[in-house]
Amino acid sequence: MTDNADGALNAPLNTLYPVLTALPAAASLRLQQHAQVVSVPAGAVVFDELQACQGFPFVLSGSLRVVKAAPNGRELPLYRVTPGETCIISSACLLGHAPYNARGIAETETRLLLLPNADFQALLGEAAFRDFIFQLFSERIADLMQLIEEVAFRKLDQRLAALLLGKGQRLHVTHQQLADELGSVREIVSRLLKGFAEQGLVALSREQVDILNPAGLRRVASN
Amino acid sequence: MTDNADGALNAPLNTLYPVLTALPAAASLRLQQHAQVVSVPAGAVVFDELQACQGFPFVLSGSLRVVKAAPNGRELPLYRVTPGETCIISSACLLGHAPYNARGIAETETRLLLLPNADFQALLGEAAFRDFIFQLFSERIADLMQLIEEVAFRKLDQRLAALLLGKGQRLHVTHQQLADELGSVREIVSRLLKGFAEQGLVALSREQVDILNPAGLRRVASN
DNA sequence: AGGCGTCTGTAACCTTGGTTACACAGCCTG
DNA sequence: CAGGCTGTGTAACCAAGGTTACAGACGCCT
Numbered sequence: 001m002t003d004n005a006d007g008a009l010n011a012p013l014n015t016l017y018p019v020l021t022a023l024p025a026a027a028s029l030r031l032q033q034h035a036q037v038v039s040v041p042a043g044a045v046v047f048d049e050l051q052a053c054q055g056f057p058f059v060l061s062g063s064l065r066v067v068k069a070a071p072n073g074r075e076l077p078l079y080r081v082t083p084g085e086t087c088i089i090s091s092a093c094l095l096g097h098a099p100y101n102a103r104g105i106a107e108t109e110t111r112l113l114l115l116p117n118a119d120f121q122a123l124l125g126e127a128a129f130r131d132f133i134f135q136l137f138s139e140r141i142a143d144l145m146q147l148i149e150e151v152a153f154r155k156l157d158q159r160l161a162a163l164l165l166g167k168g169q170r171l172h173v174t175h176q177q178l179a180d181e182l183g184s185v186r187e188i189v190s191r192l193l194k195g196f197a198e199q200g201l202v203a204l205s206r207e208q209v210d211i212l213n214p215a216g217l218r219r220v221a222s223n
Numbered sequence: 224m225t226d227n228a229d230g231a232l233n234a235p236l237n238t239l240y241p242v243l244t245a246l247p248a249a250a251s252l253r254l255q256q257h258a259q260v261v262s263v264p265a266g267a268v269v270f271d272e273l274q275a276c277q278g279f280p281f282v283l284s285g286s287l288r289v290v291k292a293a294p295n296g297r298e299l300p301l302y303r304v305t306p307g308e309t310c311i312i313s314s315a316c317l318l319g320h321a322p323y324n325a326r327g328i329a330e331t332e333t334r335l336l337l338l339p340n341a342d343f344q345a346l347l348g349e350a351a352f353r354d355f356i357f358q359l360f361s362e363r364i365a366d367l368m369q370l371i372e373e374v375a376f377r378k379l380d381q382r383l384a385a386l387l388l389g390k391g392q393r394l395h396v397t398h399q400q401l402a403d404e405l406g407s408v409r410e411i412v413s414r415l416l417k418g419f420a421e422q423g424l425v426a427l428s429r430e431q432v433d434i435l436n437p438a439g440l441r442r443v444a445s446n
Numbered sequence: 447a448g449g450c451g452t453c454t455g456t457a458a459c460c461t462t463g464g465t466t467a468c469a470c471a472g473c474c475t476g
Numbered sequence: 477c478a479g480g481c482t483g484t485g486t487a488a489c490c491a492a493g494g495t496t497a498c499a500g501a502c503g504c505c506t
Contacts, residue, residue, distance in 0.1 A: 068368065070376040078371070088364065096361035101368040130353060137360055138315035144367055145291070145312070145324040148301070151375045152406065153293040156493070174453065183375065188493060190454065206453065206502065379463070397483065411463060413484065429472070429483065447506105454501075465490075472483085 013113060016084045017058060019132040027126055034119045038112045046104040046112070053093035053100055056120040059083045062110025067103050076151065076183035078102060079143050088140040091133055094120055156184055157192050161221035164202065164211060171209045196220070236336060239307045240281060242355040250349055257342045261335045269327040269335070276316035276323055279343040282306045285333025290326050299374065299406035301325055302366050311363035314356055317343055379407055380415050384444035387425065387434060394432045419443070 014021045020031070037060070040046055046064060047053070057064070063082045066089060067075040081087045081104075089102050094117055115123070123129050150159055159182055164171065179189040193209070196202045201217050203210040211217065237244045243254070260283070263269055269287060270276065280287070286305045289312060290298040304310045304327075312325050317340055338346070346352050373382055382405055387394065402412040416432070419425045424440050426433040434440065 068372055068375065076371070076375050089368070092361035092364040095357055096365060098361070098365055101365055101372075124357075130357075134318055134347075134353075134357075138319035138321070141311065141315040141364075141367075142319065142321055142324055144364075144371070148299070148367070148371060148374065149291055149324075151371065152291065152299050155491095176453080185494065186454085187456085187495080190456080191493090194455075204454090378461095399483080408464065409484085410465080410486085413486080414463090417485075427484090450503100450505085452501100452503085455499080457498090458496085460493105460495075462492090462494095463490100464492100466488085468486085470483105470485080472481100474479105474481085476477105476479090 012060060013058065016060065017132075019128050022128045023123075023126055027123060030119055030122065031115065035113050035115045038114050040106045040110050040112065042106055042108045042110075044106045044110075046106055046110075047090070047100050048103045049100055051100050053090055053098075053117070055114040055116045056090050056094060057081070057087055057104075058113040058115065059085065060111040060113055062106060062108045064110065064112075065105045065107045067105065069103050070183075074183060074185075075103070075180070077181060078147065079140060080107070086133060086136050088137055091137065151183070156182065156188060157195070158221050158223065160189065160192050161196070161201075161217045164209060165214060165217055165221065169211050171211070172207055173209060174207050235283060236281065239283065240355075242351050245351045246346075246349060250346060253342055253345065254338065258336050258338045261337050263329045263333050263335065265329055265331045265333075267329045267333075269329055269333075270313070270323050271326045272323055274323050276313055276321075276340070278337040278339045279313055279317060280304075280310055280327075281336040281338065282308065283334040283336055285329060285331045287333065288328045288330045290328065292326050293406075297406060297408075298326070298403070300404060301370065302363060303330070309356065309359050311360055314360065374406070379405065379411060380418070381444050381446070383412065383415050384419070384424075384440045387432060388437060388440055388444065392434050394434070395430055396432065397430050 020028070023031070035058075036055075042062075046057070049069060059081050061083055063080050064087065065080055066078045066087065068078055069075050079088075087104065089100060089104075092098070093100055124133070154162075160178065163178060163181055175189045175193065176186045178193075179186045182189070193202065193204055196217070197204050199213075199216065201211075201213045201220070203212055243251070246254070258281075265285075269280070272292060282304050284306055286303050287310065288303055289301045289310065291301055292298050302311075310327065312323060312327075315321070316323055347356070377385075383401065386401060386404055398412045398416065399409045401416075402409045405412070416425065416427055419440070420427050422436075422439065424434075424436045424443070426435055
């Protein structure tokens, strides 16, 4: 399941994370020697709440879904990490020497390059890499603020309408998947979708939602 | 209301933000020349949603309350910035060249040292300062994760119980202030407090809450 | 065709928390 | 002392969303 990163790795890694091409030779060598490629199957929990952060993950393929887990088993998605991005929570935990406060799940079969703590800290000594992390930090912060706004102030119909928009005219998705995305339950999503359909905003069929009236949905999303 | 930072400023600033003592002379000079001291009265809005971020604030005295404002006028407190701390949202907005996505309010009469954008970016060139910001970033992230957990999953009685704990045995506070802290309304807090009182967890009087049974409150907070 | 698993529809009911609308108490001040 | 302000108590009502419990639909596999 795991093996040392070798030379053959560099091409895709550097393509996905261009900032790494600017590294001095010593840092680059260290990365090659200490980073490990890990393959995890879809659905695997890569890290979890209260767990110590073992290393910094670069996503080579697939994607991570980072969620906050409720005591009752429900999950609120916080953000996703796709190839070329980084996980703000991992950075924060490594920098603050704190345990994880969220759960990371492989959405599909996913290949990660895991960089041990010490080597991550060393990499931060490189200005280019540090700026790269900083940049992603600030983007994620904005996302999290948006999320706080949504869960604290928005009603579910607004959030659902917003979720449906901007993914094309026809969505192939189950009600359960939409509910998961909102941190809600299937019945409520069905109820709301039925309401949308009655208003002529969408048309429903099995595992499919057709957007009939995007403007109307936008109105619902932001009323 | 504002005046240029002069030599007399350095002592308190350096005491509050020890990282600044390590700056090279050039950076230190730049700070002195470009930073402005601003005094704002209690309740003043220092920055607000969608507003461009004008500069990076160091808090010299007083404190900032950073909140997310709901369309209906209610506010959810995100965190506070006290002297010696920094505002993660300001950093994120400056780094990401994005507008503010929250509101900052002076809790009391507050003195700020405002560092213009360009000078903040320049300061980030100093490793010590960058690490300082990074460290606070990660602490705040943990706070925000905690907040998301609370608003998404915790019931109000749990949050209220948690809020009452750890502030000593006798709190001098109005129900309205507690409600504001939770992003809720006075009536609900009164109702919940009455419940707590009936269970013998607290005793109520005007502008005062006495904690009678901390263990019981902890149980409520985490059931 | 028969049977199973997944997805959807839907109704009844419940809990939480917010809204509205008062009453009253304590206190300060003219 | 009167009048006003702030803080508290409380009840009736309401809306949102979650829970429980089914029924039926669709597709697939044997």
